[in-house]
Amino acid sequence: MRLAAAVAALAALLPAATLPAAAAPDPARGEQIYGRCLACHDLARDRVGPRHCGLFGRRAGSVPGFVYSPAMKSSGIVWNAATLDRFLAAPMKAMPGTAMTYDGIPDPTERADLIAWLEQAGRSAECRAVAR
Amino acid sequence: MSFLSMPDPFAARRLFLGRTGGVLSGAAVALLAGNHRLAAAADAPTAGDAQILNTALGAELEAIAAYQVGAESKLLQKPALDLALAFQGHHKEHADLLAKTIEKLGGKPVAAKTKYDFPVAQLKSQADVLRFAAKLEQGAVSAYLGAVPLFGNRDLAKAAASILGDEAMHWAVLRQALGETPVPSAFVA
Numbered sequence: 386m387r388l389a390a391a392v393a394a395l396a397a398l399l400p401a402a403t404l405p406a407a408a409a410p411d412p413a414r415g416e417q418i419y420g421r422c423l424a425c426h427d428l429a430r431d432r433v434g435p436r437h438c439g440l441f442g443r444r445a446g447s448v449p450g451f452v453y454s455p456a457m458k459s460s461g462i463v464w465n466a467a468t469l470d471r472f473l474a475a476p477m478k479a480m481p482g483t484a485m486t487y488d489g490i491p492d493p494t495e496r497a498d499l500i501a502w503l504e505q506a507g508r509s510a511e512c513r514a515v516a517r
Numbered sequence: 518m519s520f521l522s523m524p525d526p527f528a529a530r531r532l533f534l535g536r537t538g539g540v541l542s543g544a545a546v547a548l549l550a551g552n553h554r555l556a557a558a559a560d561a562p563t564a565g566d567a568q569i570l571n572t573a574l575g576a577e578l579e580a581i582a583a584y585q586v587g588a589e590s591k592l593l594q595k596p597a598l599d600l601a602l603a604f605q606g607h608h609k610e611h612a613d614l615l616a617k618t619i620e621k622l623g624g625k626p627v628a629a630k631t632k633y634d635f636p637v638a639q640l641k642s643q644a645d646v647l648r649f650a651a652k653l654e655q656g657a658v659s660a661y662l663g664a665v666p667l668f669g670n671r672d673l674a675k676a677a678a679s680i681l682g683d684e685a686m687h688w689a690v691l692r693q694a695l696g697e698t699p700v701p702s703a704f705v706a
Contacts, residue, residue: 421663421706423656424576430634433575477565477667486569487663 408494415502418495425485428506429515434485438512440464441504456482469500562670567624569664570615573677576660577612578629580653581605586635587646597643597694601650604687611680618673644695651691657684658705 425433435448442465446458460480462468472479473496475489490496506512584605587593593601616626640646661681668674685705693699 418706420652420655421659423652424658424660425572425656430636432634433572433579482568484568484572486565486572486667487660488666489663 410494410497410501412498412502412505414495415498415500416506418490418499419502419506421490428509429511436515437503438507438515440469441466441507454482454484456480457484466500466504469503470496473499560670562622562668562673564624565667566669566673567619567622569667569677570619570622570673571624571627573661573664573680574612574615574619575627576657577608577615578627579633580608580657581612582629582633583635583650583653584608586633586637587640587650590637590640590646592640592643592646594643597647600690600694601646604650604654607683607687611683614676618676647691647695651688651695654684654688654691657681658688662705 422434426435426437428437430436431448431451435451435453439448442463445460445462445464445468446453457480462472462480470493473490474493475491476483476485476487478489490499584601587601588598588605619626636649640649658681661677661684665674665677665681668677689699692701
């Protein structure tokens with residue numbers, strides 16, 4: 386019994402011992418990736434797409450005065466790391482009818498970096514000024 | 518040879534259009550051939566295609582307005598001013614073609630906004646204006662790259678790729694004008 390417990394404990398350790406730990410998301414890389422979004426988005430300003438300040442915790446389709454697609458407005462999504470990850474992987478598949486006609490970011494590491502930067506940027510002075 | 522070092526940017530643009538007009542015309546003709554030809558194709562355009570074009574049109578209209586802000590800022594000197602106006606002209610041509618195509622597909626083209634919210638207070642020098650334009654062009658390259666694989670119709674994808682190429686040249690020339698490496702990598706994303 387003690388042997389079985391020891392084997393189980395070793396097995397639990399095995400993945401950590403044999404696989405490299407996943408790198409933490411890198412907001413600096415995320416900022417570079419955000420360059421792809423700049424045709425339509427800005428942190429503090431509504432453009433072809435809505436502003437990103439205040440994104441985390443915001444209900445999709447809820448920036449006042451911005452005209453959304455019906456699909457986005459009725460999605461019921463609240464933006465967080467998980468919902469952004471799903472959406473950014475393939476926006477038009479995740480939300481048919483969205484006006485964000487972009488193929489998406491298939492690389493999960495790039496998505497994680499971008500999301501980390503969006504979260505960090507949301508706490509920036511630029512975004513705090515928008516919130517005031 | 519840089520556009521900026523050419524004595525007459527409009528002559529350079531005419532030269533460019535003269536060399537590439539055949540290719541662009543081909544894509545444009547495919548786009549504007551009308552619903553009958555497009556509908557007859559095996560990969561007939563979808564409502565999704567019209568939506569993709571409309572999002573692109575919105576970005577093109579904003580780019581036209583952004584270059585107008587740059588041109589009227591009094592921060593751009595020749596030949597950068599001529600360059601900005603030439604690039605704005607390209608965006609007008611893109612917007613015109615996109616709007617006509619959306620109509621031919623039975624969609625309603627988005628109109629230009631009555632007011633755009635640009636960071637004008639942050640534009641204090643020619644370099645600021647060029648950097649602002651370069652960021653928009655970089656974003657446009659990514660936006661078209663992200664749109665090309667989504668089209669149901671290959672002619673539309675080809676036309677979007679043609680516009681992508683133009684935006685990429687804008688971005689490179691603006692980077693060159695800013696003293697940056699004009700083509701920073703072998704691939705765009």
